Amino acid sequence: MVKSAVLVSGGGTNLQAIIDANLFGEIVNFELSAVISSKPDAYANERARYAGVPVYVVDRAVFPNRSSFTKAILDKLRDLEIELVIYAGFNYILDSQLIKAYENKIINIHPSLIPSFCGPGYYGLRVHEAVLSYGAKVTGATAHFATEAADDGPIILQKAVPVREGDTAESLQRRVMEEAEWKLLPEAISLFCAGRLQVDGRIVTIRSC
């Protein structure tokens, strides 16, 4: 089993998708060992507790800088002997300490079709606001390996979602979550845990079973 930790900062709907998929046996060879939260009062923490998953709060507000915050998270991951890290609505970029220790072993979900509408400043509702103001007709979500740069690592899976007449940022976010994020993240994790992801530079190849 691949000992895994999910990093969260907010509502935890992507964490919930992982918990539910795991419950229904849709993620092979996966052990959800811990949730690490950057916020003491994030609702994601309640979702984890309700599912019986240990929650560790590493409160971003108590660390003076990114480096000390990253080290605290890395120390916890090592204590727990974590092999796979998942960013699920995690609002921070962690520095090279973590990225080097977990190269191509950190999976992130981003609510757009990378390389569109991604990078610094593109998170949460802002992504969908940018899609609507640009007049894009199709958006979606991307599961990718995380690097030190925002939304920049090798792409694992993507799924397109239509923009509909009259969409608000909220209605579009909901559709992208329901139709793309909540499906892609568990699928990407399962492929990783099954040893089916091969990474060559930027290119991820999904090996057959």
Ligand code: GRF
């Ligand atoms: C969502 O916009 C999601 O696309 C992004 O983070 C936000 C909150 O996700 N990854 P969650 O509900 O906390 O999982």
